[in-house]
Amino acid sequence: MFRRPQLASLISPPDASRVLKWCIFATGLAGIVAEYVLSTLATYLLGNAILQWTMVMSLMLFAMGLGSRLSRHIDRSVLDAFILVECGLTVLCAGAPVLAYGLAPWTAHLDLIIYALGMGVGLLIGLEIPLATRANETYEALRANIAGVMENDYYGALLGGVLFAFLGLPFLGLAWTPMALGTVNWLVAGIFLWKFGNLLDHPGRARLAFLAAGMALVLMATHVEQVVFYGEQSRYKDPIVHAEQTQYQKIVLTQNQQHYWLFLNGQLQFSTFDEKRYHEPLVHPALLTAAAARDSLRVLILGGGDGLAVREVLRHPQVAEIVLVDLDPAMTRLAREHPVLRAVNQEALHNPRVRLEHGDAARFLKNTEALWDVILVDLPDPDSMDLMSCYDVSFYRLALARLAPQGVLTTQATSPIFSPDAFRCIVKTMRAAGLAVLPYRNQVPSLGEWGFVLAMDAAQTDEPSLKRRVLSQDYDALPTEILNRDAFISMTHLDRQMLAPDAMAGIEVNDRLKPVLHRYYSRGAWMMY
Structure with missing residues (x-):
């Protein structure tokens, strides 16, 4: 819990509540897209779309419930905890394709890795809403507070779904869409540090986590294409000569001597x-x-x-x-x-x-x-x-x-x-x-x-x-x-x-x-x- 006089010295109560809600809008957007990315990633790497979407979404929702339950044990340093959660989401969201593709050639249990990633992301998302609601309770009555926080989270989820379907998957693909998500979470953590930095119980720890998450984000961004290509190539016997992610499917063309093979979502369509x-x-x-x-x-x-x-x-x-x-x-x-x-x-x-x-x-x-x-x-x-x-x-x-x-x-x-x-x-x-x-x-x-x-x-x-x-x-x-x-x-x-x-x-x-x-x-x- 934090006190109104401390916050008023840096930012007015209406502005503080508005900043919190805009951040929740952004995290709602990032959260739903993270669910879609992991479900799509599981479908592409493991097959059976219905099973993978069902498993990933169910496990993430279950983990969100666990996260909400765990949030009750955070009785102090709410803002510190929120920043750490966003830093954790930065690394997990951006790192999902790096881990999945990087480990794909080396394990027969890739499903467990993707499910674990989904539960990790879900756990942190489950912590977000209770922490944001408690941070906002100083400025709004309970009824308006919960309604406002949930409203912005759901609005963000709608925009996230639209962006994933029409921009993220067809244009950014499964490599760069998670990087964009990680960036959103990292920026939310930065906004909290900027606006509420003087209210943190452990500002040094929060800044260190923010910098570490940013460095991890940059490191993954510089290597994600190589790692994804490495994992992609491991799925095919022959060298890939063309690959692209569309709104509907992953198209891959491979070559062996003078012959070519076309795959859609990993399934062979023809060989010359x-x-x-x-x-x-x-x-x-x-x-x-x-x-x-x-x-x-x-x-x-x-x-x-x-x-x-x-x-x-x-x-x-x-x-x-x-x-x-x-x-x-x-x-x-x-x-x-x-x-x-x-x-x-x-x-x-x-x-x-x-x-x-x-x-x-x-x-x-x-x-x-x-x-x-x-x-x-x-x-x-x-x-x-x-x-x-x-x-x-x-x-x-x-x-x-x-x-x-x-x-x-x-x-x-x-x-x-x-x-x-x-x-x-x-x-x-x-x-x-x-x-x-x-x-x-x-x-x-x-x-x-x-x-x-x-x-x-x-x-x-x-x-x-x-x-x-x-x-x-x-x-x-x-x-x-x-x-x-x-x-x-x-x-x-x-x-x-x-x-x-x-x-x-x-x-x-x-x-x-x-x-x-x-x-x-x-x-x-x-x-x-």
Whole structure:
């Protein structure tokens, strides 16, 4: 507790209360962004977004409760304690990526380190509000004091969330956003030293902590990029030639001799060594089948921002228009501008027949009234809940509604070997949406055996007729490297038990209200590859 006469000698009571509340606004901003940063860091380094956000946020909130409880034992030197808390947050917030990335190559328990960091930050944040409220009680009645402090903390949290989503993550990334947070906490400590320095019980100790935190901040800032790159590189077998954090994902391109690998959030998307074994089966069966019914084709590609599916579509002279819908503008910009991707996609995204749209695939289908002769779904695997809306029965019903008569839909359908139940779930969900399906698979060495599902409106064809129709196309006339008629026939031959009635019986349809696909995918034997 501190006395009004002491404070009045340096700053008027209204001004003191205003300074306290502005500082709480700043710490509220920094606190919420710290939670988001640690949750995002855990997701990127450990995977499983739902689990990591749940664990980090829950542990931080629990630790905040512990911090609030501990604050009752600070009965003197409240301002001193507040400054020390801010100095501690300076080091912990700024040091989170340095510790996580720096230790990533050396430990198998990175989750425990990130969770411990989260609890440490949460503990200090939990101390902030009670200490600030007690510091402000000299100037305001209890009702106004608590309301004012909490109000500014929550307002700061709102601004922090907006800044993290639209400025911090896409522009500063996971290296410099924590540095900015540490700077905010350090400046708050400095303001308290400046405004209330004569009221501190131990001013020398507070100044020493402030200087030490500032030196640590500068030291980490000068090395954070090297440490993050070191930790980043340890996650990949080959040297990184390009890396960027966007608003939606981390894009990494690696090189091994003359070949390149593209990763999104640590998950391999393609290798130039064998990507045609994926893209040719994805594209050409649907295009040939649709072209047999009409001379001019309108093609919609959902995902595939790297431009490789577009490259294959452009091999068909009947194609009049291609619309590519990808969530991340940075991905399509990279595909249009990076020399490696431009060479691999053969300048596909510069073709005048191609139009780019950026946004959610399901939302695009819902909002468009156009009909398409071919829809290709080239989205990432359903390894997170935010992708479930692009693999559920309502999504496939939307896609069916957007197919022109005799139109064809093809989707990638994850690995039938490493996640057979996820493959079965996609097949069953498409059937439930009113589609007749033709499942098939191909060996892609960098990915393993990979699955696809071609489909048409079940009201226009049955599955045996669909298979005969697709297999009757002239695959040998295509200028492809992998796909011909014999190769595609072999792709349609699945294991005996893959879609057997007893194997399909226990599989549920993936619905928005019950997203079972994520569970099927997560329990796949991915560690075997």
